[in-house]
Amino acid sequence: MSSAPSTFRFLVAESETPEAREQRRSSVGRSSGETYLDILRKLAPGANCDRIQPADADAALPPGATLAGYDAVFLTGSPLHLYEETPETRRTVAFMRAVFASWTSSFGSCAGLQVATVAAGGTVRANTRGFEAAFARRITPTEAGRAHPLLEGRPAAYDAPAIHADEVEALPRGAVLLAGxxxxxxxxxxxxxxxxxFWGVQYHPEIGLDEVAGALRRQADGLVEADLARGGEDVEAYARQVDALHAEPGRRDLAWRLGLDEQVTDERHR
Structure with missing residues (x-):
């Protein structure tokens, strides 16, 4: 039996456009890919992590690297709408098809799940019930999900950081629904x-509450338009509470006010 590799090699695929990357950096200090790099290095100290931007026209793997040479590929969130035919979406979907063909295991959050869905023949659409903003509430594993390693340790219903205006309309043939x-x-x-x-989730287990607050501020106009807030001041007031809980995750008063438990407030569970 061959021994396990002494050092993991991970590839983070960040499908944000250059403009979206800079907006996110201005908001929370890091792009979606940089957030993934931080959390992977925390979870797997010593791992060698590379990053690629598959939506960009000049995207390329590091010299000498191949997709099959990675232990896993991680797909980040993105503002791309996968039901729109654009050069960015075509390049991103083509990249994901190459990941599948390489037989390299992959994981994705939010748009990452949507990219994998479209690459494998499923469909994505705008959320029929509108924005899911700040937190996805009462996520419930299916029977298959309760037995799946991806959701191991999750309770019968849980919340998670989330902000998205699109959703999976139909999973590809043979896919397994794990939670909804x-x-x-x-x-x-x-x-x-x-x-x-590929294993994927529509929510964002990789982000901290500071990034939830930043996402709310970046998308404040959309939240008001969706009738989730009366105005920008409402969004800012909510974001300030989320920021405060990030700074002091043990504050039970803030967790109570926001309706959150340790599945969100404790990064070990999140």
């Missing part, structure tokens, strides 16, 4: 395609 809630039917899934395996 009242707002978004597909909150977690396993997708097998062309020899590859």
């Amino acid at each position: 809630n009242r707002v978004t039917a597909v909150q977690a899934a396993e997708i097998r395609f062309d020899g590859g395996v």
Whole structure:
């Protein structure tokens, strides 16, 4: 039996456009890919992590690297709408098909799940129930999800950081639905395609509450338009409470006010 590799090699695929990357950096100090790099290095100290921007026209792997040479590929969130035919979405979907064909295991959050869905033959649409903003509530594993390693340790219903205006409309043939809630039917899934395996979630387990607050501020106009807030001041007031809980995650008063428990406030569970 061959021994396990002494050092993992991970690839983070960041499909934000250059403009979105800079907006996110201005808001919370890091792009979505940089957030993933931080959390992977925390979870797997010593791992070698590379980053690629597959939506960019000049995207390329590091010299000498191949997708099959990575232990796992991680797909970040993104403002891309996968039901729109653009050069960015075409490049991103083509990249994901190459990941599947490489047989390299992959994971994605939010738009990452949507990218894998479209790459494997499923469909994505605008949320029929509107924005799911700040937190996805009462996510419930399916029978398959309760037995799946992706959701191991999760309770019968849980909340998670989330902010998205699109959703999976139909999973690809052979995919396994692992969790959903009242707002978004597909909150977690396993997708097998062309020899590859992908696990994904519609929410954002990788982000801290400071990034939730930043996302709310960046999308304040959309939240007001969706009737989730009366005005920008309402969004800012909510974001300030989320920021305060990030600074002091043990504050039970803030957790109570926001309706959150340790599944969100404790990063070990999140």
